[in-house]
Amino acid sequence: MTKKYSKWIWGVPLWTLAIAFLAPFAWMISTALKPDVDAYKIPMQWIPNPFQWDNFSTVLSGATSVLPAFGRSVFVALLRVAGELITATMAGYAFARMSFKGRDKLFLLYLATAIIPAQLLLVPRFIYFQKLGLYDTLWALILPGMFTVLGTFLMRQFFVSQPAEFAEAARMDGANEWRVFTRIYLPLATPVMSALGILAFVWSWNDYETPLVLISNPDRYTLPLSLTNFVDEQGQIAPGLTMAASVISIVPVLIVFVVLQRRFIAAMTHTGIK
Amino acid sequence: MATATVVAAGTKARTERGSGIRPSGWIGFLFIAPNLLGVIAFTLIPLISVVVLAFTDWNLVSGLGGITFNGLDNFVAIARDPGFWHAIGLTLVYVVVSVPLTVVLGLALGIALNRPLPGRAVLRAIFFLPYIVNVVAIGMTWLMLMNPKAGLVNQVLDAFGLQPGWFASSHWALPALIVMAVWGGVGYCSLIYLSALQDAPQQLYEAADIDGASAWSKFRVITWPSLLPTTIFLLVTLIIGASQGFGLIALITAGGPGDATTTISYYMYQTGFQFYRFGYASAIGLVTFVGVLVLTLLTWRAQRGRALND
Numbered sequence: 001m002t003k004k005y006s007k008w009i010w011g012v013p014l015w016t017l018a019i020a021f022l023a024p025f026a027w028m029i030s031t032a033l034k035p036d037v038d039a040y041k042i043p044m045q046w047i048p049n050p051f052q053w054d055n056f057s058t059v060l061s062g063a064t065s066v067l068p069a070f071g072r073s074v075f076v077a078l079l080r081v082a083g084e085l086i087t088a089t090m091a092g093y094a095f096a097r098m099s100f101k102g103r104d105k106l107f108l109l110y111l112a113t114a115i116i117p118a119q120l121l122l123v124p125r126f127i128y129f130q131k132l133g134l135y136d137t138l139w140a141l142i143l144p145g146m147f148t149v150l151g152t153f154l155m156r157q158f159f160v161s162q163p164a165e166f167a168e169a170a171r172m173d174g175a176n177e178w179r180v181f182t183r184i185y186l187p188l189a190t191p192v193m194s195a196l197g198i199l200a201f202v203w204s205w206n207d208y209e210t211p212l213v214l215i216s217n218p219d220r221y222t223l224p225l226s227l228t229n230f231v232d233e234q235g236q237i238a239p240g241l242t243m244a245a246s247v248i249s250i251v252p253v254l255i256v257f258v259v260l261q262r263r264f265i266a267a268m269t270h271t272g273i274k
Numbered sequence: 275m276a277t278a279t280v281v282a283a284g285t286k287a288r289t290e291r292g293s294g295i296r297p298s299g300w301i302g303f304l305f306i307a308p309n310l311l312g313v314i315a316f317t318l319i320p321l322i323s324v325v326v327l328a329f330t331d332w333n334l335v336s337g338l339g340g341i342t343f344n345g346l347d348n349f350v351a352i353a354r355d356p357g358f359w360h361a362i363g364l365t366l367v368y369v370v371v372s373v374p375l376t377v378v379l380g381l382a383l384g385i386a387l388n389r390p391l392p393g394r395a396v397l398r399a400i401f402f403l404p405y406i407v408n409v410v411a412i413g414m415t416w417l418m419l420m421n422p423k424a425g426l427v428n429q430v431l432d433a434f435g436l437q438p439g440w441f442a443s444s445h446w447a448l449p450a451l452i453v454m455a456v457w458g459g460v461g462y463c464s465l466i467y468l469s470a471l472q473d474a475p476q477q478l479y480e481a482a483d484i485d486g487a488s489a490w491s492k493f494r495v496i497t498w499p500s501l502l503p504t505t506i507f508l509l510v511t512l513i514i515g516a517s518q519g520f521g522l523i524a525l526i527t528a529g530g531p532g533d534a535t536t537t538i539s540y541y542m543y544q545t546g547f548q549f550y551r552f553g554y555a556s557a558i559g560l561v562t563f564v565g566v567l568v569l570t571l572l573t574w575r576a577q578r579g580r581a582l583n584d
Contacts, residue, residue: 011392018400021457024415025403027426031418040424091309098302106306113317115567117518119539120559123327123546124320147312177301206408209521213547224410228525239418246411253406261399264406265465 032056032243039239055244059230066245068219069226074252076141076222077204083146084200085193092155093181097167107156114149122213129214140214141222145204151196158192159185195267198260202253223249327556334550348557358558360533361541365517368448368537372455373512377505379456380463385497387464388471398468401461413525416454417441444534447527451535455516463508470504471497510570517566538562 026046031039032055034048059066094100095107125144129135134143162185170180208224215221218229227249230241257264331344352358387398404412419426420440428437440450478496487495520539523529529536529544536544542562546555 007390007392010386010389014386014391014397015393018397021461022400022403023426024412024419024457027419028411028415039418040421042424042429044426044429087309087312091306094302094305098305100299100302103302106310110313113313113321115570116317116321117514117563117566119518119520119542120324120563121317121320122543123552123555123559124323125316126547127323127552128320143312144316147309147316149313149317152309177305181305202406206406208409208525209519212521212524213543224408227408227410227414237414237418242414246414249411250407253408257399257403257406261395265398265402 028243028246031239032247034240036238036240055240056248059241059245059248064229064241066223066226066229066248069221069223070248072138072220073205073223076138076145077201079142080145080204081197081200083142084148084151085197087147088151088155088196089186089189089193090181091152092157093159093185095152095156096159097162097164097181097185098177110149110152114153119209122210126213135214136216136220138215138220138222141204141207141210144210145200148200151200154192154196155189158189162188191263194260195263198256198264198267201256205253324556324559327553328560329557330553332551332553334552344553348554349561351554352557352561357533357536357541358538361536361538364448364534364536365538368452368455369513369516372452372459373509373516375452376456376459376512377463377508380460380508381467381501381505383460383464384467384471387468398461398465402465403461404458405462409521410525412454412458413522416450417526420450441527442531444531447531447534451522451527454522459512463512466504466508467501470501474500506573506576510573513569513573514566517562 027044030046030048033051033053034045035050035052035054038045038048058064095103095110125140126135129140134140166184167180170184175183206224207222211222211225215225218226221229227242227245230238230245232238328348329343329345330341331347332341383401387394387401391397420428422428422437422439422442425440427440431437438446438449440446474497479492482492482496517537518539520537520543523535523537523540524543527535529540538558539562542555542558545551545558
């Protein structure tokens with residue numbers, strides 16, 4: 001009996017802390033559901049009165065709708081995830097389980113580029129994309145995300161841990177390299193691939209810095225950029241609309257997070273990238 | 275940046291050689307080609323370009339033909355640029371305050387979350403939540419929460435007689451960013467610590483219990499040393515993250531008020547994408563990157579020295 005209660009000695013302060021920690025999200029939802037005149041009420045009114053959905057209907061319809069931006073974010077994320085999964089899985093597999101001239105030197109080159117921060121590459125990317133006509137298009141966001149060094153590492157680390165005997169046996173039976181890869185090793189890799197997929201999705205979905213630099217036309221804004229549409233030229237934020245749009249921007253990652261929580265946290269904590 | 279993963283991979287690359295993998299000639303190269311071509315186009319060429327650009331004087335107005343090499347001029351200019359040193363100073367303050375605070379609080383939270391708790395899985399998820407939300411949604415929310423006149427934060431602080439001006443004040447804008455960074459990062463740190471704590475040597479704790487060791491000495495002698503690699507990993511990733519990100523600052527303060535939040539990454543963003551001085555911006559980026567790299571290597575060195583002494 002005492003044991004049962006002892007859980008709460010730490011439980012009560014931690015839950016209190018957790019609730020305080022969630023306050024910004026509670027404020028976001030509360031503000032999204034009330035008229036703007038109540039947003040800065042003193043004292044703070046947590047339960048909206050009057051309660052209204054108007055902010056959501058405004059950001060989901062007409063000229064102010066964030067749905068087109070939502071669609072663009074989905075498009076960008078899907079292509080990036082698909083591209084990264086395909087190219088990283090193949091390259092990671094070859095680095096781990098195939099042998100060819102210059103492999104180790106090439107891998108060292110990959111190692112060296114992995115620590116380059118993306119921000120450093122923004123100036124040359126900006127210039128090249130202008131020359132190539134990709135500036136201010138979604139391809140400026142999609143293409144670099146399809147070929148990543150980090151994804152290749154993750155996949156290589158996985159394939160290195162898989163026994164080489166599978167391949168030897170299959171080759172003995174006359175299977176070619178592509179068959180060995182797709183029939184034997186690829187099915188084993190689904191957990192790692194889903195972890196990489198989650199990472200790539202969240203990374204793409206939340207990216208703000210790249211579109212800030214490479215997209216200028218508001219008709220091509222992805223979702224994070226479009227949240228700034230509800231700030232006027234004097235820098236005044238429309239609280240209700242901004243928060244309603246913010247809630248919408250969080251929903252997809254939240255769904256992925258809740259459904260795949262275990263795998264999600266493993267993916268995040270094992271790689272240390274955001 | 276997955277620096278730790280990279281180092282681990284490097285160690286493995288050496289040990290794995292000669293494990294009897296059959297040479298597959300050019301086929302292996304074909305597997306790598308799609309990724310490699312993309313990496314060359316979107317990472318390697320830009321990387322070489324940024325190094326070359328750092329030795330040029332070039333802006334958007336002068337066009338592609340207007341590139342002139344100016345040797346070390348950019349680097350000399352950086353050394354004499356008060357704006358650069360101001361930004362470096364701010365970045366150091368931001369990093370030196372926010373990173374250790376995040377790591378220490380993350381450790382405390384990680385230890386607390388390692389105990390049997392009611393609804394522990396939900397608690398962990400709650401603290402992790404800020405980490406998965408986009409910076410605009412978070413930034414906009416905090417900007418309003420920290421409204422100096424009517425924001426929720428100052429409504430609470432009013433009880434203590436405090437009314438900081440937050441983003442409206444040149445003294446409080448950087449602390450406001452630090453508060454946000456700590457709030458956003460502790461949950462991530464606590465989860466990393468949590469997975470390290472679960473690998474901690476249980477038999478040592480049992481032995482210490484038999485010897486009647488106090489909770490503090492158990493922490494100092496067993497827990498802390500076993501968490502050292504994790505701590506270093508977190509320090510390195512957070513230092514890199516805190517010194518490179520400019521999104522939040524571009525969104526909320528645009529470096530201001532005045533230049534109170536013009537950190538080095540924002541200074542580079544400003545130089546490159548507001549003044550279009552590509553050569554100078556590249557030089558700033560390069561200098562900063564080398565600085566962070568040296569800092570990272572020193573941190574690793576320190577850890578290795580420590581491990582040998584133990």
